[in-house]
Structure formats: C-alpha cells, structure tokens
Amino acid sequence: MQQGQQEPTTSTTTTQSSDLFHVGAEIATLNQLQDLVGATSCGAIATFLGTTRDTFAVDGVDKQVTQLEYEAYTEMAVKQIQAIAQTTRSKWPDIVHIAVHHRIGVVPAGEASIAIAVSSPHRKAALHSVEFLIDEVKRIAPIWKKEVYSDGTSNWKQNSNAEDTMNLQTTSHSKPPIQPSEFPQLHFSYSPSDDGVDQNLLILFHGLGEHHRNIFQFFKRVNLPQTAIIAISGPSPIPAMDPIEKGSGWFPAFDFYGNNIPASSKPALEGLLETRALLIQFIQSCVLPAEGRWKQNPANVFLFGFSQGGCVALDIGLSCAREGVAVFGGVISVCGWLEEGMGVSLKDTENDLSILVVQGDQDQVCPDSEYSAKRKYLLNLMRDPNTCEVAIIAGKGHSMPGSNFDEVIKIMQFLSSRMTLRNLKLEAMSDVHEVK
Structure with a gap:
C-alpha cells in the first residue's frame, strides 16, 4: 500500500x-x-x-x-x-x-x-x-x-x-469515507461497516514497529456489526525502518543507534505530546466536526490499541475527555499502559471514561513486578476508578488478541455493552413514529 x-x-x-x-x-x-x-x-x-x-x-x-x-x-x-x-x-x-x-x-x-x-x-x-x-x-x-x-x-x-x-x-446508512487527502499528516486506512450501517466507529492504534494494515485486517475479519473502522499509522519513525512499508511508532522508542529510549524519558514524553496534538486535530477535523459529512456521536466512537498503541489510545481518550473534545464510548488497551507523566487526570472534571485494559500474566514486556504500579497510576487518573476494568488473562504473553477465548469474550462483552445498534426493520415500519 x-x-x-x-x-x-x-x-x-x-x-x-x-x-x-x-x-x-x-x-x-x-x-x-x-x-x-x-x-x-x-x-x-x-x-x-x-x-x-x-x-x-x-x-x-x-x-x-x-x-x-x-x-x-x-x-x-x-x-x-x-x-x-x-x-x-x-x-x-x-x-x-x-x-x-x-x-x-x-x-x-x-x-x-x-x-x-x-x-x-x-x-x-x-x-x-x-x-x-x-x-x-x-x-x-x-x-x-x-x-x-x-x-x-x-x-x-x-x-x-x-x-x-x-x-x-x-x-442507506454508510457515512462518506474519510479521504487521506483531508488529513495528509497521517497515514490511515478506512472501511465502512460490511453491513452498510456505520452506527459506530472504531479507531485502531497498532503496536510499536508494526504497520496499521495488520490491526486493520484483524478487525476486518472480526466484522463488528454496524461499525466502521479507521486504522492509523504511528507518526513517529523508527531508525532504519521504512514507516510506510515496514512499521512505525507513536513516540520515540529507539535512538539513531538502536538503543532503547525509556517511555518515561523526556524525548518519549515530548513525542507523545506531539502525537496527542496531531491525533486530537485529526479527530476534531475528520471524525467529530460540528458540521460535515461524518457527524459521529462521540459515545459511538471507540479506541483500541495494542502495546504502545494501547498507551496512546488511553492517552487520547483521557485527553479528549479532559479537554472537552469528546467523551468516547470506550477505550480498550491490550498490553499497553501509561507511563509516569503520560495521560491527564479526570478527577476535577465531570467526565467518566469507560476503559478496559487486557493484561497477560505471561507478559514479558510488562511483568508482574511492574503491573501493580502501572495499574495504580492509571486508576489515580480516573474520576471514578470503577469505570476502569483490568482483565488478567492466564497464559497470555505480549500479543494481540488471538485464540484465547477468555480474552476475546472480555473484549466483545466490553464493546457489545456500550455500542449502539439500530433496529432497521423497526425504523422502516411506516406506522412507527418518533414521539418527542
């Protein structure tokens, strides 16, 4: 592509x-x-x-x-x-x-x-x-x-x-596709719902070093009903890697020599702030305009990210709720956590955000020794900690959802309990009228 x-x-x-x-x-x-x-x-x-x-x-x-x-x-x-x-x-x-x-x-x-x-x-x-x-x-x-x-x-x-x-x-319930020419600062793929009813929107954030095509194709196979999807490529290049053909990230993770840049370091945090500003601009101009052809209800928009992309999904969800841009229907992060200094607090706002974090008990990137501190940090940002759910999946490593039944069910339950589906047969009945 x-x-x-x-x-x-x-x-x-x-x-x-x-x-x-x-x-x-x-x-x-x-x-x-x-x-x-x-x-x-x-x-x-x-x-x-x-x-x-x-x-x-x-x-x-x-x-x-x-x-x-x-x-x-x-x-x-x-x-x-x-x-x-x-x-x-x-x-x-x-x-x-x-x-x-x-x-x-x-x-x-x-x-x-x-x-x-x-x-x-x-x-x-x-x-x-x-x-x-x-x-x-x-x-x-x-x-x-x-x-x-x-x-x-x-x-x-x-x-x-x-x-x-x-x-x-x-x-006819499909919404006009978001064209790449409308926001050339980002690379992304868009697909309307296969059933032609774009009631919900799922925005996808891939993992570090991956390409947005992979997570895009995964959710195309999942085929959520009445749900369009957008998969975005991370804007942060990885040294010696072609971001278009190979993969990219969301904030710096490696220096020019291939050495690891800690996620809590100044370069990483500054990179995240740049990515946050860019993604919020994209959401405001292409997904949630007050006037325009998308006109998506924020409660019908969901964010999903894996690993570093999960960290960004959490950060964007919290930041949009904090700044009054939008309170999304929910955020799912798989194997991705906020580091110290990331995210924003909702404690002094009136906004609650539904969050699901899926964590494997065999995750080598975020082992048990680090999990408790990361969970505590995230919960401290929430206005109501009860709106943040953490699911520990037995036998899961640092990987995208796959064959683990418990993990897939947990994610589907989170989405299905929050997504809205239109009853098209009822709407099409000529003797049904809206009561105001």
Whole structure:
C-alpha cells in the first residue's frame, strides 16, 4: 500500500453476467455504453446521462454551482448498484443488458456524472428500467457529493433526491469515507461497516514497529456489526525502518543507534505530546466536526490499541475527555499502559471514561513486578476508578488478541455493552413514529 492509500481502491469495475457496472474517475460515453449493451435480439436501447447543472437551490435560494465533487466507497457502491440491477431485472424480465457508470472526483458544470444504458426487445421495458435505475442509484448507492458554489462556499450532500430523504434514513446508512487527502499528516486506512450501517466507529492504534494494515485486517475479519473502522499509522519513525512499508511508532522508542529510549524519558514524553496534538486535530477535523459529512456521536466512537498503541489510545481518550473534545464510548488497551507523566487526570472534571485494559500474566514486556504500579497510576487518573476494568488473562504473553477465548469474550462483552445498534426493520415500519 502506498502512502496515504485508502482501502479499497478508488475505482471499481464489475461485470456480472450481462451487466457492466463502474464507479471511478472516468466514465464511458453514451455511444460506448450503447455498444456495450447492444444486441441483435434487442429492438430498443434506452439511455440516461446525468450532468452537473450550474444552479442549485440552497435554503430556498438559487446558488451558482461551479462543480460537484463526488466521493464514494467504490466497492460497496458497485455492490449496491449490482443489487439495484437485480431488482430491475425482476421487475422487467425482458431486459437483455444493463450498464451503469458513475463518476467520482471533480465534475464541472455541464459535464456528465452518471451514464446508464439498458437494452431490451421492446421499448417500454428499457425506458421504465432506466428511470428506475437512476432513481434507485441516487436513493441508495453510498455516493456523496459536495456542491461547490461560485462564492467559494460548499456543501456536502448524500447522493439523493430531496424527496427521498425519508427513504434514505432506512435504506442507506454508510457515512462518506474519510479521504487521506483531508488529513495528509497521517497515514490511515478506512472501511465502512460490511453491513452498510456505520452506527459506530472504531479507531485502531497498532503496536510499536508494526504497520496499521495488520490491526486493520484483524478487525476486518472480526466484522463488528454496524461499525466502521479507521486504522492509523504511528507518526513517529523508527531508525532504519521504512514507516510506510515496514512499521512505525507513536513516540520515540529507539535512538539513531538502536538503543532503547525509556517511555518515561523526556524525548518519549515530548513525542507523545506531539502525537496527542496531531491525533486530537485529526479527530476534531475528520471524525467529530460540528458540521460535515461524518457527524459521529462521540459515545459511538471507540479506541483500541495494542502495546504502545494501547498507551496512546488511553492517552487520547483521557485527553479528549479532559479537554472537552469528546467523551468516547470506550477505550480498550491490550498490553499497553501509561507511563509516569503520560495521560491527564479526570478527577476535577465531570467526565467518566469507560476503559478496559487486557493484561497477560505471561507478559514479558510488562511483568508482574511492574503491573501493580502501572495499574495504580492509571486508576489515580480516573474520576471514578470503577469505570476502569483490568482483565488478567492466564497464559497470555505480549500479543494481540488471538485464540484465547477468555480474552476475546472480555473484549466483545466490553464493546457489545456500550455500542449502539439500530433496529432497521423497526425504523422502516411506516406506522412507527418518533414521539418527542
């Protein structure tokens, strides 16, 4: 993976039986789509080309638009378009071929953003299915657009018609992906929830000398319901190690000659302060903006870190609660503890923070002789020490969660008791109304 690359890729093309779906920076022309869907058995080819108009209504006032900027989680968008095409075929079985291309990136006024072509033996099926396809793509597909106005202002919107707002609340729940270009100071990978409902967010911090890809893939396999994930690479390089391809840290741990730098030393503490400021800036600007396309509830955001990353997760959780940035839903640290001088106290605040620290009784990095002092130091920072739980796992060394059943259950219980899950079936019922 290259610097700042996001998973998955920003262009996806899928051919399924007689259909072709593409979401990317460039799309085919209508003539090209006609060639793709044409067949001698078809007497009709219906097409649709959506272009950027130069005027949009904003709060009842027309504003001049210079361009639209589309973003999408491309792999999920293509899968959603595939599902829409299957529904289309069930409604009009005579359809022979379907092609849907949606553009992402900058689309100036007058240029095309979406092209659709459908072929069938008779015109009615082709005409009706094209209208259905564009309506459903705009209603459901996880694609977002930013309207850029001539006065220099802009506004993010879900790719949806205004009349479909109520339907969007029950059929499309993914949030726009956080793009690496928005915060180039950090390298990270982002993935929405596999079930398309980004109700919760899990921010991941890897261990010293590791790469964020490893912890990212681990939680992709865990597949927490209704939970998007962000895995960040530590900004502190390790001498003689490529931080992009090999690994990095969160604060200095080795000098130029490879000698160990104690975590409680001045260079390490100063490095942690720099990392803290950078991560809080990232959280404020990309995760928790008062206005913007993420709008995540802090209580639905969770931090997870391993080893040195666990230390940073604890520090960020406490610092955000202390400074009034956010009180997160919970922080999990596996084999990671704060050193003397790290973290901030919540004792004179009104904020409590739920914390789980998982510690192995065979941990060679933090042996029993050091564990008690580290635990005491952390508990002394808490407003209510009862909100901090420490789980000692028999037989566990200094390692990420794996095959130990007790450890996995403890982590899952912590998350499941604090994460919120939406009842989409109930929300979709037309006779259920919110009572205020």
